[in-house]
Amino acid sequence: MxxxxxxSPVYDIERVRVLAEERTSLRGSLLEILHxxxxxxxxxxxxxxxxxxxxxxxxxxxxxxxVSFYRDLRQEPPAQTVVRLCRGEACQSVGAERLVxxxxxxxxxxxxxxxxDGRVSLDQVFCLGNCALGPSAMVDGRLIGRLDEATLDVLxxxxx
Amino acid sequence: xxxxxxSMDSSARSVGADDVADxxxxxxxxxxxxVTIVRNGSRGMLWLEPLVEVETERGRVAYGPVTIQDVETxxxxxxxxxxxxxxxxxxxEEIPWLARQTRYSxxxxxxxxxxxxxxxxxxxxxxxxxxAITMQxxxxxxxxxxxxxxxxxxxGFPTGIKWETVLAAPTEDVKFVxxxxxxxxSGTFADRMLMEGNPFGLIEGMVIAGLATGATExxxxxxxxxxxxxxxxxxxxxxxHLRGWLGLNILGSHERFELSVRVGAGSYICxxxxxxxxxxxxxxxxxxxxxxxxxxxxxxxxxxxxxxxxTLASVPRIVADGPSVYRSFGVGRSRGTQVFQIGxxxxxxxxxxxxxGVTLGTLVNDFGGGTRSGRPIRAVQVGGPLGAYLPxxxxxxxxxxxxxxxxxxxxxxxxxxxxxxxxxxxRQARFAMEFCAEESCGKCTPCRVGAVRGVEVIDRIIxxxxxxxxxxxxxxxxxxxASGSLCAMGSLTPMPVRSAxxxxxxxxxxxxxALRSDASEPRSR
Numbered sequence: 001m002x003x004x005x006x007x008s009p010v011y012d013i014e015r016v017r018v019l020a021e022e023r024t025s026l027r028g029s030l031l032e033i034l035h036x037x038x039x040x041x042x043x044x045x046x047x048x049x050x051x052x053x054x055x056x057x058x059x060x061x062x063x064x065x066x067v068s069f070y071r072d073l074r075q076e077p078p079a080q081t082v083v084r085l086c087r088g089e090a091c092q093s094v095g096a097e098r099l100v101x102x103x104x105x106x107x108x109x110x111x112x113x114x115x116x117d118g119r120v121s122l123d124q125v126f127c128l129g130n131c132a133l134g135p136s137a138m139v140d141g142r143l144i145g146r147l148d149e150a151t152l153d154v155l156x157x158x159x160x
Numbered sequence: 161x162x163x164x165x166x167s168m169d170s171s172a173r174s175v176g177a178d179d180v181a182d183x184x185x186x187x188x189x190x191x192x193x194x195v196t197i198v199r200n201g202s203r204g205m206l207w208l209e210p211l212v213e214v215e216t217e218r219g220r221v222a223y224g225p226v227t228i229q230d231v232e233t234x235x236x237x238x239x240x241x242x243x244x245x246x247x248x249x250x251x252x253e254e255i256p257w258l259a260r261q262t263r264y265s266x267x268x269x270x271x272x273x274x275x276x277x278x279x280x281x282x283x284x285x286x287x288x289x290x291x292a293i294t295m296q297x298x299x300x301x302x303x304x305x306x307x308x309x310x311x312x313x314x315x316g317f318p319t320g321i322k323w324e325t326v327l328a329a330p331t332e333d334v335k336f337v338x339x340x341x342x343x344x345x346s347g348t349f350a351d352r353m354l355m356e357g358n359p360f361g362l363i364e365g366m367v368i369a370g371l372a373t374g375a376t377e378x379x380x381x382x383x384x385x386x387x388x389x390x391x392x393x394x395x396x397x398x399x400x401h402l403r404g405w406l407g408l409n410i411l412g413s414h415e416r417f418e419l420s421v422r423v424g425a426g427s428y429i430c431x432x433x434x435x436x437x438x439x440x441x442x443x444x445x446x447x448x449x450x451x452x453x454x455x456x457x458x459x460x461x462x463x464x465x466x467x468x469x470x471t472l473a474s475v476p477r478i479v480a481d482g483p484s485v486y487r488s489f490g491v492g493r494s495r496g497t498q499v500f501q502i503g504x505x506x507x508x509x510x511x512x513x514x515x516x517g518v519t520l521g522t523l524v525n526d527f528g529g530g531t532r533s534g535r536p537i538r539a540v541q542v543g544g545p546l547g548a549y550l551p552x553x554x555x556x557x558x559x560x561x562x563x564x565x566x567x568x569x570x571x572x573x574x575x576x577x578x579x580x581x582x583x584x585x586x587r588q589a590r591f592a593m594e595f596c597a598e599e600s601c602g603k604c605t606p607c608r609v610g611a612v613r614g615v616e617v618i619d620r621i622i623x624x625x626x627x628x629x630x631x632x633x634x635x636x637x638x639x640x641x642a643s644g645s646l647c648a649m650g651s652l653t654p655m656p657v658r659s660a661x662x663x664x665x666x667x668x669x670x671x672x673x674a675l676r677s678d679a680s681e682p683r684s685r
Binding site: 027028029030031032034035062065066069070071072073088089090091092093094125126127128129130131132133134136138141143144145146 | 595
């Protein structure tokens with residue numbers, strides 16, 4: 001699903017066009033198209049933007065404006081594994097900041113950074129809706145509750 | 161043959177429910193026992209997850225929290241017949257934490273198989289829709305108004321009045337119903353649990369909203385942080401179509417309603433209703449000025465009902481029961497129940513549905529059992545990141561819209577986040593500003609720029625840099641943000657900040673951590 005990293009740097013522009021054309025009949029389709037492109041190709045490359053704009057009869061600026069507004073939409077290929085630590089208040093109350101510090105001290109990664117080999121990146125999220133069982137994280141789409149330093153080490157270490 | 165229930169709620173899964181379900185399946189296979197494992201929603205007793213229930217002659221009995229290491233002995237000691245075990249909790253319905261609640265909106269969550277239409281109907285599902293389809297739109301609106309139902313998203317606007325406005329609004333083609341499932345407030349998870357545990361309840365509520373207002377198309381706007389809820393809703397919508405609960409000729413009538421899921425993309429502000437409309441239209445989630453009200457000119461400038469998930473999911477039963485049952489709950493103008501969500505540093509967190517008017521202390525101490533850390537409670541934030549931080553002294557205040565407004569707080573979406581004595585409230589105030597700076601859509605200057613300035617000012621206060629002058633400046637800034645922003649993001653960010661100042665002022669006057677060489681130099685900015 002989140003391929004397109006590592007071996008195959010080719011960004012399939014034709015696929016973008018197909019994904020966009022399949023969705024033009026949806027109401028307010030731009031965000032749906034961008035989700036589909038990112039789910040399929042891993043990110044929204046700058047070369048995708050004129051194609052989507054052309055399909056929807058929008059300006060490139062309008063499409064880029066939407067891409068840049070939403071935190072989920074990436075303009076670069078993602079790391080193989082994305083660890084998103086929740087920093088909402090409920091997770092703060094049970095030590096979320098300790099986990100952020102742990103990632104920094106042990107793995108040298110700050111929020112928003114990726115390891116140099118592109119295998120793991122650390123990101124933040126404000127609430128995963130797991131507020132009674134925090135601290136929480138989402139790792140490659142999987143929700144993890146009652147996260148502690150030891151589990152975080154296990155999640156990140158083999159990948160670094 | 162035994163029937164075992166292991167929740168597929170994402171909170172339960174986050175602490176190993178999938179593994180426990182697998183282990184039970186394998187243990188049964190090895191012993192050549194025939195077992196049905198139902199993946200239900202969560203009962204809401206989240207500290208007991210993974211919770212395992214088994215159907216017995218005495219009703220369901222529960223065990224929890226169960227780990228995969230427990231499964232072998234649990235099965236050997238008679239899980240499938242509901243035998244006693246170290247992890248026994250007895251009859252699920254009689255667990256005091258659950259028995260003391262008034263489950264109305266959450267009635268079916270945890271009880272049924274979320275994706276079984278048979279199960280839904282067997283538990284009273286569709287009776288609201290069957291009744292509504294025989295009624296005139298104005299009668300449905302009247303019934304909902306009469307029930308006293310108010311928007312559960314936080315603002316508490318009377319639902320019937322909103323629907324009446326949409327019903328009366330002329331349109332040349334279409335009207336819409338949008339379920340706001342962009343539950344971004346930290347400390348809230350009831351919308352998620354409802355979608356994962358009773359998706360047909362939301363669907364039925366939306367169809368009834370359509371019948372009541374003349375709307376024929378609907379969207380459920382779900383935040384991307386909820387992948388399980390998205391998947392469950394999509395599957396349920398497919399099932400509902402096949403059953404004739406959606407689409408053309410609903411339940412054999414001439415009524416129609418189309419429904420689809422739309423997924424957000426990581427923007428908190430898209431939970432604000434007009435920003436959500438922009439996002440649904442495929443644009444940046446920028447807040448719109450009101451008027452026009454969405455009820456007059458909402459999605460694609462058409463009359464639009466926008467309700468929170470819990471509001472809509474409460475409608476089927478309100479319609480089925482008639483308005484008086486729901487109305488009989490609650491206090492003053494806050495009628496009905498509220499789904500409180502207890503989280504953060506709390507021993508027994510989860511979903512507590514009770515009539516409005518319960519005190520904060522009852523929720524946090526009686527249900528919550530105090531902190532998870534075992535230290536004394538210092539502060540409770542109610543109503544999400546834009547809600548007030550309250551001290552233990554406020555534990556006697558009844559939780560209803562009006563009483564909370566009177567103490568400069570809000571019930572909001574019912575999130576209750578507990579902090580123990582180690583919390584630094586100046587840091588929490590700073591975080592409120594930081595969050596606003598991160599999530600502001602940028603339309604209003606007081607919010608976009610004010611939040612950044614707020615972080616800077618609080619940093620100076622913490623550092624002991626011209627503290628008194630900066631406290632005055634902070635108050636001024638809060639005033640400006642509260643009165644000069646279009647939506648709740650900018651206008652309510654001062655609420656957590658001011659409440660921290662009011663109730664925990666000492667935290668802003670601590671000896672600076674760094675009374676070091678650089679502290680006496682004023683920072684220029």
